[in-house]
Amino acid sequence: MTLLRLSGIGHRFPNGVEALAGVSLAVARGELLCLLGASGCGKSTLLRIAAGLVAPTEGAVEWPEGRPREIGFVFQDPTLMPWARALENVALPLRLAGLARAEREARAEAALAALGLRGFERALPRELSGGMRMRVSIARALVTEPDLLLMDEPFAALDEVARMRLNDEILALKGARGVSVLFVTHSLLESAYLADRLVVLAPRPGRVAAELRFDAVPRGPGFRATPGFATRLAEATAALEAAS
Amino acid sequence: MTERLAPVVLGILVLLGWEAALRVFAVPPWILPGPVAIAEALVADWPLLFRSLLMTLRIALLALALAVAAGVLLAVLFAQSRWLERALFPYAVILQVTPIVAIAPLILIWVDSVPVALLICAWIVAFFPILSNTVLGLNSADPNLRDLFRLHGATRWQTLRLLRLPSALPFFLAGLRVAGGLALIGAVVAEFVAGAGGAGSGLAFRILEAGYQLRIPRMFAALALISAAGIAIFAALGWVQRRALRRWGTSEE
Incomplete structure (x- = not known):
């Protein structure tokens, strides 16, 4: 059940800078998809395109089940x-x-x-x-x-403890409400912890470099100390290094 | 506390020094009156000067009120239409940069009623800071909040009322504080140009009149009243500003 599909999204700013090139990805209903990438790889622009705040210069934003009545940003x-x-x-x-x-x-x-x-x-x-x-x-x-929550590096300015606690709360809220989340971050720890699926973006212009699907395991405060989390983190790190 | 008292102490010392110097050098009051002579004139001519003070204040405050109404209204129109802003803003600037002393004689020729002419002059100078600050404020709304309003399908009116007007408030109030002083200056300058007499005269005419009659202490008394009125307007608007911006948690001094 695909909620949102971005097909071949390309975006060029009026000043000529190419922010995104041929980005295709889909968000399934009830899924938390993390977009991981270095600063300046067009993550935020992609999120604004998904929200309909920016019209992409190329590609299409599709809602197979119809555009949700409400989107949170x-x-x-x-x-x-x-x-x-x-x-x-x-x-x-x-x-x-x-x-x-x-x-x-x-x-x-x-x-x-x-x-x-x-x-x-x-x-x-x-x-x-x-x-x-x-x-x-x-x-x-x-x-x-x-139905869909778009989050643009929401915890980047917070300290580590506040960030970990809020990450847990996001997972709890997602579990309780069945909301789909498209979560943009530049934090490896955060993405390895939160993601059901992780899309790594390569910079200038932003494009999909890798996609990782993690096992659906219950997460909670103790999860960060498990070998399962270490494996996730190692995979995410390798993908990010390969992308940049 | 000592810092707050500093200007008061300095003022008293200057007044004492002023009075003492005049007595030591025996300066006649028609050259330079001392604080005591000025205070005596203020008391003796109080009914006359007070009526003039009210007249000047009435014109300044009415001009300020009209400047607020026109400035905010025009700023809101500008915020709705970039085209309108581009078209009209240069003329608002021309109105602002042309010295009021140069326009006042024309207005006095065109408008029969002197108080109305004075009002127009004071309005012209008070209008611009309100307009330009409010335009700036309306456009200062957080771009992310504007996106949020768009995302939730806000109407133009909702965006104006719930986002842009509140965002403009600190800017508007700073402009209002400047405009308050300018309205008084505009009223006084225009009255100097008009040189009108009679029962409905303001403080500027009292200064001119006292000058012709060589009643120099009265001249200074009228001048002191104008200063006091300006300080009172500035302080009152500052109080309004601080009260209105308490929620913002910033006091712009």
């Missing part, structure tokens, strides 16, 4: 409205969809609670830590109960 920065409280930030997509205040607030509260932010509904972004801001941002992406 998490940026590299929390990208919150500094003047709005956590609850208002999370409720924003519902507000844009025209939902009544009572309903959107109830759903935003539930989304915040799912990210462990119960009690912080009234907090302003500046009153929260970097990790908490990112949780608000993820809650905002999940509040519409999207």
Whole structure:
């Protein structure tokens, strides 16, 4: 069951720089696909193309089962409205969809609670830590109960502990809601941990260099210490080295 | 606390030195009056000066209000249409760079009512900082947030109201603070050009009048009132700015 298929995507910026060339990949329903690559290999552009925010100069974005009603997008920065409280930030997509205040607030509260932010509904972004801001941002992406979650290096600015914890939470949320995730990262550890499938991009112009499918094993806080994880990491590292 | 008191202490020392120097060198008050003579004039002429102060303030504040209305409205229009911005912005710049003293005589010829002419002059100078800052602010919205609004199918109106106007607020308020001072200057300069007299005169005319009559202390008293009015406007707008931006957690001093 393919949710999203990118076929032969090429993109050239107006300044002539070729960001992507002939990228084809598919995201299956309920799958977490990691896009791994060095900075400047067009990962973010590919994600924006998938979201429909950028029209590719070549190729096509296809939705075999129809474009999902809701897509969630998490940026590299929390990208919150500094003047709005956590609850208002999370409720924003519902507000844009025209939902009544009572309903959107109830759903935003539930989304915040799912990210462990119960009690912080009234907090302003500046009153929260970097990790908490990112949780608000993820809650905002999940509040519409999207079929697809697009994440653009969401944890790149966080410390290792916060990042590991959020990685676990992403897997838990994915398991609980059956949401498909296209996860862009430049972190080997993160991709080896999260991915059901891993696509390695080679830079300038961005193109698919390798694709790894990992065994479906349950992951959790202890998984990083297992030989299974070490094998994944070694495979991912080898693929990334070969690509760059 | 000592830092806050520093300007007060300095001011008192300067006033004392000023008064002492005048007495030591026996400078006559029609050359340079001392703080005491100025204060006496301020008290003696208070009814007259206060009426003029209200007149000048009324024009400055009304001009500021109209500048806010026109500046924000035009900025929002510019934000909706890049074409309109390209077409009109150069003329707003021309309005800004042409000295108000040079335009004021023309406006006084074209407009019969002196207060209305003064209002127009003050409006012209106060308008531009509001317009340019608000345009800048409306375009300063986080590009990722704009993408997010697009992704969720926001309408133009939603994007304006929920994203672009709030993003513009800090810029608008900084412009407002500049415009407040300029509105007062515009009102005073235009009145100097008009040189109008009568019951409805503002402080600038009191300065001219006192100059003709060689009532130099009154001249200084009127000048002090203009300064005080300018400081009051600046401080009041600063207070508005800090209150409105509390959520941003930044105080732009």
